[in-house]
Amino acid sequence: MNERRESTQGLLTVAAILLSSALNYGFTLLLGRWLDAAQYGAFASFTSLFMLSAALPVAFQQATSRRPAGANTRAALRAGGLLSLLLLALAPFARPAGLEPAWVAAFALTVAPLVVLGAWRGAAQRDGRTVAFGLSLLVEHGLKIALTLPLLSVLPGAAAAVAATLLGMLLALPVVRPARPAGAGVPAGAPAEGKRLLALGAAAQSGLLYGSVLMAGALLGPGGSGPFAAAATLARLVFFAGWAVQVAAFPLVARRAARGEPLRPLLLGALGATLLVAGLPAALLMAAPDWCARLAFGGALSGVSALLPVAALGTFLLTVAGTVLNHRLASGVAGAPWFTARAYLLACGALLLAMPFGRQPAPLMLLAALGQGSLLLFAASSFAPHSWRSFRVVSRV
Numbered sequence: 001m002n003e004r005r006e007s008t009q010g011l012l013t014v015a016a017i018l019l020s021s022a023l024n025y026g027f028t029l030l031l032g033r034w035l036d037a038a039q040y041g042a043f044a045s046f047t048s049l050f051m052l053s054a055a056l057p058v059a060f061q062q063a064t065s066r067r068p069a070g071a072n073t074r075a076a077l078r079a080g081g082l083l084s085l086l087l088l089a090l091a092p093f094a095r096p097a098g099l100e101p102a103w104v105a106a107f108a109l110t111v112a113p114l115v116v117l118g119a120w121r122g123a124a125q126r127d128g129r130t131v132a133f134g135l136s137l138l139v140e141h142g143l144k145i146a147l148t149l150p151l152l153s154v155l156p157g158a159a160a161a162v163a164a165t166l167l168g169m170l171l172a173l174p175v176v177r178p179a180r181p182a183g184a185g186v187p188a189g190a191p192a193e194g195k196r197l198l199a200l201g202a203a204a205q206s207g208l209l210y211g212s213v214l215m216a217g218a219l220l221g222p223g224g225s226g227p228f229a230a231a232a233t234l235a236r237l238v239f240f241a242g243w244a245v246q247v248a249a250f251p252l253v254a255r256r257a258a259r260g261e262p263l264r265p266l267l268l269g270a271l272g273a274t275l276l277v278a279g280l281p282a283a284l285l286m287a288a289p290d291w292c293a294r295l296a297f298g299g300a301l302s303g304v305s306a307l308l309p310v311a312a313l314g315t316f317l318l319t320v321a322g323t324v325l326n327h328r329l330a331s332g333v334a335g336a337p338w339f340t341a342r343a344y345l346l347a348c349g350a351l352l353l354a355m356p357f358g359r360q361p362a363p364l365m366l367l368a369a370l371g372q373g374s375l376l377l378f379a380a381s382s383f384a385p386h387s388w389r390s391f392r393v394v395s396r397v
Helices: 002-034 037-053 055-065 073-093 101-126 130-152 158-172 193-258 264-287 289-297 308-331 336-357 361-383
Strands: none
Touching: 002 037, 002 130, 002 158, 002 193, 002 264, 002 289, 037 055, 037 101, 037 158, 037 193, 055 073, 055 101, 055 193, 073 101, 101 130, 101 158, 101 193, 130 158, 193 264, 193 289, 193 308, 193 336, 193 361, 264 289, 264 308, 289 308, 308 336, 308 361, 336 361
16 A cells, blocks of 8 residues: 555656646747747756756755655755855856846845745655645746746846746745644754755756756857757756656655665666656657757747757756666665765766867757766766665665
8 A cells, every 4th residue: 555655646746747847848938939049048048047056956855855854944044045145146247158147136036945945845745745746846837937928018038037937936835835834853963964965966967957058158159059058948858757757756765765675676667767758758859850949949049950869869868867866866875975976076077078169059069968978877887886685774864
């Protein structure tokens, strides 16, 4: 009965993430038709900053889902406050990356609630509140679409999309708010090292996924960065399909690891599901890039189709590697947080070293895909020194 309930919760989580990803991509398709190339590139740069910063909420979501109780609210507010101060300090220097300083400042003022949202979603996963978890995703992305059109009547171009993104996130908070008072039943001395490593790994993962768009904004300028950002954004459909599997699998693996049950079937199942749900859109983007680009953006953005196959391949390799690392992290193997963070950091370093050599969209996308694909090599090395069947559970974070 316990396994049946866990499987049902996992399937509901996957369905909610896939549906919210569909809403998010509906938003992307609409913006591709509403905004010109320069405005679309600017919003893509903001999205990249948003998702790079979302590494912190993701870390809190993972950490909270493994805690015995509590929602981590105070720690999330403290960490979000520090990130807010950092973003406010960087806002005046954001323009070379294609970002408006006012957008960065507005995001800085809302980043603490974003971190809290991540922690509360982790608590919902742990407590089996699958409906609240799923509804928070649907509210965030659904309202983002619903609010953009009316905001376009009062704000110029991409600024309306930025405002809608921030408002949708804030309005999702009440949906997933924990029923118990924050902090109730939490051990006083919960260690912070695990959360730091989770945040480091999540930040490096976001760098692999979104850093190329920020670098393209600096290397290619507004004209060239628009098609690059559009191709990278469309290819991220592959990642978010696989990410749905990863998010659903994480609490299942953590619970079974705590009970000392075999984990290999969960890893094989997660890999099979990733190959299916991420492989299908990847194959479509690689086989029919012209059709996909026309469907997504109409004729508003030229040059996207030439970049799509390489972008989809790099994102697919990144997604498969992410499923392996997600399993290792959730299983509680000794040293797993550091191994996962190191793998993402090495791949992110490869990306950062390679991309400055590309000064045109096509070679730049190829170098970005090579950097993303290198993660699969680092993830595969996890099978050499360790076994799925033998592990030592580390302290909860």
